[in-house]
Amino acid sequence: MHNKTLISVAVELPLKRTFTYKVPETLLEQVAVGKRVLVPFGKRVITGFCVGFIEKTEVKSLKDVLDILDDEPIFDEKRLKFFQWLSSYYFAPLGEALSLACPSWTNIKSQRYFFPTEELFDYQEKLSPLSQALFELILAKKGISLAHLLKTFKGKSIYNAINRLKQEKLIREEVKIKGKIGERTETFASLASECNYETFKRKAPIQAKIIAYLSEKGETSLKSLRNELGAIDSALKKLQQRGLIALIQRKAPRNPLEDILPQKLSHKLTYEQEKALSAISHGLKSNAFSPFLLYGVTGSGKTLVYLKAMEEAVDLGKKAILLVPEISLTLWPVKYLTAMFPGRVAILHSGLSDGERYDEWNRIKDGAVDIVVGARSALFAPVKDLGLIIIDEEHEPSYKQEEGVRYNARDVSLMLGKMFNLTVVLGSATPSVETFYNAQNNKITPLHLTKRVQDRPMPEVELVDMRKESQKSKVKSQTEYNKIISEKLQNLMLKNHELGYQTILFLNRRGFSNFLICNGCGYTFQCLNCNVSLTMHKGAGVLKCHYCDLSISIPEACPKCEGHQIEPVGIGTEQLEAEVRRILHKARIGRMDKDTTRKKRAHQKIVDAVDKGHVDVLVGTQMVAKGHHFPNVTLVGIVMADTSINIPDFRSSERTFQLITQAAGRAGREAFPGKVIIQTLNPDNFCLKLAIMQDYETFFKEELNNRMELSYPPFSRLINLRFEGNKEEAVKVFANKIKRFADRTLESSFKKDITILGPASAFLSKLRGKYRWHMLIKGNNIKSLHEFAEKILCESDKTIHSINLVIDVDPLTTL
Ligand SMILES: [Zn+2]
Ligand SMILES: [Zn+2]
CATH class of the missing domain: 3.40.1440.60 (PriA, 3(prime) DNA-binding domain)
Structure with missing residues (x-):
């Protein structure tokens, strides 16, 4: 012991x-x-x-x-x-x-609180102005938290002043502990004694109704009583006073799945799905680490394979985690899973309330569920007897956490699988270049679904050159400077609507316009904290920064020249929605982007509305582009395919190809054939051309060549070192100093294994008030890259503290 x-x-x-x-x-x-x-x-x-x-x-x-x-x-x-x-x-x-x-x-966590004492003291002469201001606030509020004080006196160093007040015994400190979420209880009503409701019928009809209900159904929660019988509170009170009913508090875990309608699985597996499933089930039975790539074109029924694989796992006494890249995408599998495993499914993502997450987490920990569905962090749920992890749309960047622990849930799931002998299934129609490369080299077993379910055809895709469109519109009307929807797409939308089918329009930019410019002097509205333009949100009447959430009201005049010629440039989903309304005034339009999905369950409402046919045209950002299965959507318009092509990042081609192929894949998934229109200013771009043909494998080959030439992943590993600080010059000096240290270290102990790129100012050179420089280290051996980064981190820790070094291993972007 x-x-x-x-x-x-x-x-x-x-x-x-x-x-x-x-x-x-x-x-x-x-x-x-x-x-x-x-x-x-x-x-x-x-x-x-x-x-x-x-x-x-x-x-x-x-x-x-x-x-x-x-x-x-x-x-x-x-x-x-x-x-x-x-x-x-x-x-x-x-x-x-x-x-x-x-x-x-x-x-x-504890919080420090300060309260005024009863001490009589003539403070006004002896205290500094800051101490005096602090004391007056504490006195006025009769007690206040340190956090509150720090917020009120932002930027001022208040600790000395507080200590002074404590020394003078004007205030006392108390530590309060907070942050415990309690268990949820609900009140239930039941009959306390036998009684005949007939006697109530004439005089107190509502009381009679309650008694009748309870004697038939037994104990019922007040919530469901109210739902069933309407306004009953005063009647309840009277019944309780007469001792006819009893009220009791019972533990009632919050249930985020209560609005979900379970749906029975009726589909039969195709030959290809059957083959994939049998490989996965072989992996499950082996009790050894078994990684798979389920690579299937859009509409090939990957979800059905996931569901059946989870069934196999549960039959073997194991539990499963299914990760999806967006909150809204949890709804599709959960409908089926709640029918397959009633009461044994938990859901975990940031769209739940704290209480809901707490209860779901406890159910998982207690072993009360077999299946966990959620966003990336659900991977760490305390699931006992875990046997299977499924990562749907494994290529999605949302699996990477970009702050705190900068992990990629896809990569971590493979390590978890190795350490715990799990079966891991990565699924995608457009796998990440790294994953597909690993599948080719047999590090991951590839499972291929080549056909859509029931041999449905892939949607027909057509490219529209928007350069020609804007010339056309100039002839027709001089004022129409901002052509959003081409004639071709417009005609197809009208026809689609007439026939009663649904349309999805995808534009990867929210807000009304991209930015505002003054036509008098050329002034553009920039964020104060970030080196980016503010986006106009017309409905809310504000200009917003999409990085730090700074928001100012839309100015009437230019702050520089005081002129009134301010004009919006570029389009966002808000403007697109307005444009659709102009073209199809009678259509019911839905919009799904970050702005319309802030409220709890907002995702679910939009998806349900489209699913039930209450929406004719769905406009949205990448949220609409992936994973959804709307049977009645036959037309998809990709309004501006170019948004991600020109971003200076080695993954921008891959990202563009994936987004467009995924968006196109939403069309024609059931009985009716689909059509896709891609609007672009770069019709010759190779990834657009290949996206038209939905030809992933040719894209992969081309992209692999590019990566090999530049020695980027999968031909190397990367660690990005980012230097952040309040003063640009200091950040630059520090980055260069670290670079010199890195060069010396490389020379003495690492030699030719590692290349250093930079340091240079980042593409997003200022974010949330911090200037950003970065340095990329590249090598074939992740172990020596790690050792090298560790040395740099130690050196950086030794020196200045005003500059923060952020280490990003296997970065998804280097912006
Ligand atoms: Zn101006
Ligand atoms: Zn900002």
């Missing part, structure tokens, strides 16, 4: 090391690796994770653990190893990596 009095704790703070705490005798019984502990940290109280026991320590004044927060460990030693790998691979603190296992809503 080892000594359990000293434990090592990882905290969710940007600190690389772990900390040692003493376990008081009262908690010795409960302490275990994998449990969360409440510990003092500086002046705060925070949540940490117990990650091990320690024999002895040199540190003298050890602090005590205050509390142990879990009855059962959240992770075991084996899972801990996985999180340790995650932490070291992505250069993230262990505490941050572990917090992925246990999202922040279960974190308990």
Whole structure:
């Protein structure tokens, strides 16, 4: 038996090391690796994770653990190893990596509060103006949190002033603990004694109705009583006063799936689907790491293979996780899964309330579910007996987390699979170049679905050269400067609407216009915090930054020349919606983008409306382009195919090809054949040409050649080092200094394995007030790349603290 009095704790703070705490005798019984502990940290109280026991320590004044927060460990030693790998691979603190296992809503944090004392003191003469202002606010509010004070006195250093007030005994400090989400309860009503509702009928008809209902159905929640019988509250009260009914509180977990209508699976597997399924089930039965790429054209029925594979897994006593790239895409599989596994499906994504996520997470942890469906972070759900992970649309960039632990859920799922002997299925019609390359080299087993279900034809795709369109429109009317929808697309939309079919229009830019320009002096409206233009949102009457959310009202005059010739340039989904309304005034139009889906369940409402045929034309960003299966959509218009082509990033061709092929794939998925119009200013671009033919494999070959020539992934591995700081010159100087260190280190110990590109100012040279420079390191051996980056990180830690070094391993973009 080892000594359990000293434990090592990882905290969710940007600190690389772990900390040692003493376990008081009262908690010795409960302490275990994998449990969360409440510990003092500086002046705060925070949540940490117990990650091990320690024999002895040199540190003298050890602090005590205050509390142990879990009855059962959240992770075991084996899972801990996985999180340790995650932490070291992505250069993230262990505490941050572990917090992925246990999202922040279960974190308990303390807050410092200040209250006025009763002390009589003539403060006005002795205090500095800042202390005085602080004190007056604390007095006025009768107590206030430190966070609130910091917000109010933004940019001022208030700690000294606070200490002064404390010394003068004008205020006292208290630590309050917050952040615990309680269990949800509901009130249920039942009959307290036998009674005859006939006697009530004439005098109190509502009371009679309640009694009749309860005697037939038994105990019922007040919520469903109200739903069934309408306004009943005063009648209920009277019944309760008479002692005829009893009200009782019961635990009632929040259920995010309560609005979902389960749907029975009636489809039969095709020969190709059958073959794919049997390979996956072979993997499941082998109990060994079995990675697959399910590569199938759009409409080939990948979802059916996923569902059947999950059924196989559950039959074998295993559990499964299905990841989808967008919240709205959880709805499709969940409809079937809730019918296949009633009550045994959980859903996890950021569209749920904190309470819902908390309850779902607990159900998963307690083993009450077999299937978890969710966005990328659902990969870390505490699923016991996990056997299968499915990553749908594995090429999607939304699987990469771009802050905190910068992991890619697709890559991490493969490591999880290796460590826990799982079957991992990556699915896509347009696999990422890396994944397809790995499948060709048999690191991942390819499973190919070459045909659409029931041999339905692929949609017919046509390119429209918008350069010619704008010439045409100039002849017709001088004022029509901004042609959005070509004649061709417009005619097809009209015809499609007449025939009663649905249309999807895809434009990967939200808002009304791309930016505003003053025609008098050329002034453009830029964000104050970022080096990007503000986008006009006409409906909301504001100019908005899509990176930092800065928002200002649309100005009437130009701030530079005071002229009134301000004009919007470029189009967004808001304007596209208005244009569709102009063309098809009687059509019912839906819009799906970040602006229309902020509210809870908003995704679900839009998808349901299209599914039920309540929407004729759906306009939207990439949210409409992927994964959806709307049987009645026969026309897809890609309004501006060029938005992503010209972005200076080595993945921009791949991204463009994927987006267009995915969007095109929404057309003609059931009985009616589909048609796709791609509008572009670059009709000769190779990825557009190949997207017309839906020819992934030729695209892959061309792209692979490009990557080989430039030695980009999959022919190398990348780590991006980004330097961020408030002063541009300081960032530049620091980046160059690190570059010189890197050159010396390379010379002495790494030689020709590694190439350094940069440093240079990033494409997005300023974001959220921080200037950005970056340096890309490239090499064939990820191990030596890691060692090299580690050396640079150590060097950077030694020097200035005003500049932040962000390390992005296997970056998706280098903007
Ligand atoms: Zn101007
Ligand atoms: Zn901004």
